[in-house]
Amino acid sequence: xxxxxxxxxxxxxxxxxxxxxxxxxxxxxxxxxxxxxxxxxxxxxxxxxxxxxxxxxxxxxxxxxxxxxxxxxxxxxxxxxxxxxxxxxxxxxxxxxxxxxxxxxxxxxxxxxxxxxxxxxxxxxxxxxxxxxxxxxxxxxxxxxxxxxxxxxxxxxxxxxxxxxxxxxxxxxxxxxxxxxxxxxxxxxxxxxxxxxxxxxxxxxxxxxxxxxxxxxxxxxxxxxxxxxxxxxxxxxxxxxxxxxxxxxxxxxxxxxxxxxxxxxxxxxxxxxxxxxxxxxxxxxxxxxxxxxxxxxxxxxxxxxxxxxxxxxxxxxxxxxxxxxxxxxxxxxxxxxxxxxxxxxxxxxxxxxxxxxxxxxxxxxxxxxxxxxxxxxxxxxxxx
Numbered sequence: 001x002x003x004x005x006x007x008x009x010x011x012x013x014x015x016x017x018x019x020x021x022x023x024x025x026x027x028x029x030x031x032x033x034x035x036x037x038x039x040x041x042x043x044x045x046x047x048x049x050x051x052x053x054x055x056x057x058x059x060x061x062x063x064x065x066x067x068x069x070x071x072x073x074x075x076x077x078x079x080x081x082x083x084x085x086x087x088x089x090x091x092x093x094x095x096x097x098x099x100x101x102x103x104x105x106x107x108x109x110x111x112x113x114x115x116x117x118x119x120x121x122x123x124x125x126x127x128x129x130x131x132x133x134x135x136x137x138x139x140x141x142x143x144x145x146x147x148x149x150x151x152x153x154x155x156x157x158x159x160x161x162x163x164x165x166x167x168x169x170x171x172x173x174x175x176x177x178x179x180x181x182x183x184x185x186x187x188x189x190x191x192x193x194x195x196x197x198x199x200x201x202x203x204x205x206x207x208x209x210x211x212x213x214x215x216x217x218x219x220x221x222x223x224x225x226x227x228x229x230x231x232x233x234x235x236x237x238x239x240x241x242x243x244x245x246x247x248x249x250x251x252x253x254x255x256x257x258x259x260x261x262x263x264x265x266x267x268x269x270x271x272x273x274x275x276x277x278x279x280x281x282x283x284x285x286x287x288x289x290x291x292x293x294x295x296x297x298x299x300x301x302x303x304x305x306x307x308x309x310x311x312x313x314x315x316x317x318x319x320x321x322x323x324x325x326x327x328x329x330x331x332x333x334x335x336x337x338x339x340x341x342x343x344x345x346x347x348x349x350x351x352x353x354x355x356x357x358x359x360x361x362x363x364x365x366x367x368x369x370x371x372x373x374x375x376x377x378x379x380x381x382x383x384x
Contacts, residue, residue, distance in 0.1 A: 077250025
């Protein structure tokens with residue numbers, strides 16, 4: 001991959017790879033077991049400058065671009081896909097949402113501490129009706145005095161320990177309904193983080209429902225226009241979807257690397273496992289898929305960096321790479337035999353994290369519908 005990275009990107013890749021290999025990998029199983037990440041890991045990422053990679057320099061970031069951010073996340077995901085997923089929310093999704101929707105004052109308030117790793121933000125959109133079924137969402141914002149009141153609840157909000165939540169409620173202005181984004185602080189009266197859920201994968205952080213009971217939202221806590229709608233959110237999310245996709249890619253590569261080392265050492269039927277042609281044939285197939293996914297992802301990241309993206313390639317990458325990673329991780333885990341399903345080896349967490357990524361921030365099916373809408377097809381009518 002080095003042939004298309006500039007000097008700065010290669011340097012950040014090497015820094016991330018060293019951190020992942022020497023500091024993160026030794027505790028990756030513990031992160032998975034406890035469903036939490038030690039505080040020192042986030043502090044170390046702040047020291048290494050990861051949080052500010054995709055934030056503009058005027059707001060304290062490095063403005064290094066999405067390619068650089070993805071390079072770092074790929075290396076992190078090789079060691080701990082769970083933590084890489086958590087990091088991508090802080091590096092890409094939340095800062096990008098603020099950067100696209102926010103006023104200069106809101107950006108100045110939220111982005112500098114985010115770039116320093118001092119402000120943990122969470123993004124909350126999903127409701128019982130589904131992440132994309134917005135007309136049926138029940139979290140609503142209504143005007144009151146010089147501000148608004150927020151009522152409802154959201155599901156599957158990651159990072160229950162966040163200081164700031166970017167929440168997507170239904171909105172209304174002059175009789176016209178829309179979809180907006182508001183800033184909710186953890187200490188706001190009427191806001192509650194509810195019971196955390198245990199998860200199959202992506203166990204690096206807490207996930208659970210959050211509730212809003214008559215929470216006051218000041219006018220300057222509304223990000224963008226009240227009727228922002230899906231267009232601006234989709235623009236922010238295309239970059240974020242690549243954050244999820246590169247986590248799936250790194251997850252697949254991490255298990256691939258472990259498996260290649262394993263089959264070079266393991267004896268099967270009295271001879272080295274790698275001498276069995278079905279095994280090496282499968283390894284060759286998986287390597288080819290990895291390189292195809294990598295090319296697809298960094299092509300999309302470059303287009304976003306250059307401002308030339310015209311199709312939802314973030315959605316395409318999220319869907320295709322997510323599905324491919326799960327397929328390949330399943331095949332790779334099979335090569336470990338019984339030891340692969342033992343938690344002590346740490347291999348099955350790659351499989352579980354790959355599966356979780358297929359539904360995180362929109363299922364494969366939702367992303368396929370995003371693509372078909374961009375191609376000019378209307379959503380199918382609901383079945384009677």
